[in-house]
Amino acid sequence: MSGKKKCPVCGLVQSAGTLDCASCATSLINVAPTEDPAEEDLFDLQSPATESAEYPPAAPGKGAGQDPGDGSPAPVSARAPKAQAARPEAVIIFQGADGKRIKARSGDILGRDFTGAEYFNGFPKVSRQHAKVTREEDGWVIEDLNSVNGVYVDGERRTRAPLEPGDSFALSKSCELTVASC
Numbered sequence: 001m002s003g004k005k006k007c008p009v010c011g012l013v014q015s016a017g018t019l020d021c022a023s024c025a026t027s028l029i030n031v032a033p034t035e036d037p038a039e040e041d042l043f044d045l046q047s048p049a050t051e052s053a054e055y056p057p058a059a060p061g062k063g064a065g066q067d068p069g070d071g072s073p074a075p076v077s078a079r080a081p082k083a084q085a086a087r088p089e090a091v092i093i094f095q096g097a098d099g100k101r102i103k104a105r106s107g108d109i110l111g112r113d114f115t116g117a118e119y120f121n122g123f124p125k126v127s128r129q130h131a132k133v134t135r136e137e138d139g140w141v142i143e144d145l146n147s148v149n150g151v152y153v154d155g156e157r158r159t160r161a162p163l164e165p166g167d168s169f170a171l172s173k174s175c176e177l178t179v180a181s182c
Contacts, residue, residue, distance in 0.1 A: 005031045014118045090135035092163065094177040101180060106135035109145065110171060125149045125172035138162070140179070142169060149173070 003016040009026040016033040020026065090106040102116055112120045113128035120126045127147035134141050140163040144151040149172030153161040163169070163179050170176045 004034050006034055007031070012116075012118065018118075092133055092135070092140050093180040095180040097176050102177070104133050106133070108133055111145075120171070120175065123172065123175040125174045127171075130171045133163070139164060147172070 004013050005016055005018060005028050006013050007026055007028060008031060013034070014028070018028055020028060092104050094102045094104065096102070096119065100119060102110075102119055104110065104116070108116075109129050109132050110116050110120065110126075111128050111130040112123070112126050120130070125148075127145070127149065129145050130147045131151050132143045132145055134143065141160060142151060142153075142163050143160045144158065150157045151161070152158065152170040152173060153167070154169075161169070165179050165181055167179045168176060169179075
């Protein structure tokens with residue numbers, strides 16, 4: 001057993017002893033620890049993709065849009081909508097000096113009491129809402145949210161800076177991260 005629990009609401013992976021999610025406060029008492037070692041080093045900062053529901057709900061033993069059983073075709077309103085091509089999700093992955101990875105989506109806020117709390121709580125100089133990462137037209141950007149200890153890119157304190165794979169930055173000077181992929 002790996003000793004990690006994944007919040008069913010927001011997707012944050014946390015230690016097995018956690019009673020409530022550090023990100024959304026959902027009770028984790030009835031959540032079983034994961035046995036998937038691949039999840040152990042990845043802190044998912046936002047809720048997982050919503051599962052697609054069957055539309056409309058089918059009667060027991062029937063799928064959506066199927067023959068209603070009387071030989072006539074299913075009414076148009078009862079047929080499942082045409083599938084649309086999924087738009088690729090904007091995701092950026094950071095890696096800490098300890099090798100742990102953090103997965104973030106555009107608009108995520110990094111900080112001790114916000115998304116990524118389990119990872120960032122090990123760094124007391126990281127603010128509760130320290131910085132925001134956003135996918136813009138030209139690429140990824142990190143923006144300091146008026147934190148006390150700042151965001152540093154290449155050793156220089158910045159209020160806003162672009163991020164690319166391989167770039168290193170720090171939340172305060174204590175929490176160094178590298179952009180693993182985006």
